[in-house]
Amino acid sequence: MHEASGQTRGLAKESPRLSKLVSQLAQCSRREADEWIENGWVSVDGVVVNRLGARVNPKAKIKIKDIASAHTSESVSIVFNKPRDLPGPPAEAGREAIAALIRADNRWSDDPTPLTFQASHLRGLAQAGKLEADEGGMLAFTQEGSVARRLSGGDSRLxxxxxxxxxxxxxxxxxxxxxxxxxxxxxxxxxxxxxxxxxxxxxxxxxxxxxxxxxxxxxxxxxxxxxxxxxxxGSVSLGKLPPGQWRYLREDERF
Missing domain, CATH: 3.30.70.1560 (Alpha-L RNA-binding motif)
Structure with missing residues (x-):
């Protein structure tokens, strides 16, 4: 997929961010606009732009695919079964380290949730708690700050x-x-x-x-x-999730 890099070259620094223009055009949140951009649903002057933070000419023609309006923005949480001796990401892992574990190709085939994996599900995904290299089992990742605090806070009661x-x-x-x-x-x-x-x-x-x-x-x-x-x-169990695979948190599960 091509980025509209030619649209931003030479623009002044104050040129607006694409996400801001999309948010204004569709009257959606900036978070939703970022998801739409990252999912490849936004084009600028006929060229798809999927780079977050892109700045564009305010007079550019912005088009949003119909699928975006039907998309409901929601935070996700993920359960991963860490194999023993796999070096897990550090507690403050960045997106690249987490993306090395959470990929489309190692999602559990029996994941009962209807969600379709999207790149936006990795954005802001935080590791909640950690395991040492010689420990295996359940790791949790979440986009919800309140869930991350419940899992990782010093006063956690889970x-x-x-x-x-x-x-x-x-x-x-x-x-x-x-x-x-x-x-x-x-x-x-x-x-x-x-x-x-x-x-x-x-x-x-x-x-x-x-x-x-x-x-x-x-x-x-x-x-x-x-x-x-x-x-x-807490009340969320690893169950039959195989080592090295992950699944989304089900609607009936809560940390």
Whole structure:
């Protein structure tokens, strides 16, 4: 798809942004105008412009495809199953780092949501919480600031559930200590839900956690973690989502 770079060359800096003109012409929000531009639905003097921030001659002829008027702007949230040992993006990852994970070709084929993947879904998409390189499981990405704050805020009250494979021999009072009684860095840890899933796998449910917290907790009671996977954040579960794939948050799900 070609950008109308020829339309902006030599224009004064005060030439208006295309998104502003589209917003005025269609009486839509600037966010919607940006989405329409990014989706290739806007042309300037017959040439499609899909570059955000483009400035154009105020006398240029702007045309908007009919599909744009039927498009409803909405924020999206995404669940991604991070494979173990995949270096996840840093907490303040930019769009390029997130786009390397969230692509059209690795969307879960069984995603039940009716949404069609669009480039605009990556704009402003923020990672909410993170996993270490040797941890796998559920990562959340969202365009909604309120959701990002609920997931990443220091006072987050959303449960995070992990399935943890361990080796070693648990101390006699180890399970009780894991639930409540351990301290890290001279700070007593809040209560946690901890139980056995099988002979070598445990379930941890935490409200908040320090870096490497579960691994360090286990070491204090004689166990070594060999694998850790986050399977739930709040009421949203990873379910059958395969590693390395993603899906949109369903309408009946809320973080």
């Amino acid at each position: 449960e995070k559930e992990y399935h943890v494979r361990v080796e070693g021999e648990l101390a006699a009072d180890g399970l009780d200590l894991l639930r409540h009684g351990l301290s890290l860095d001279n700070v007593k840890l809040p209560r946690a839900q901890v139980s056995w899933l099988s002979d070598q796998q445990m379930r941890f449910v935490l409200l908040a956690g320090k870096k490497g917290q579960i691994q360090r907790m286990c070491e204090l009671v004689g166990l070594q973690v060999t694998d850790i996977k986050r399977v739930r954040i």
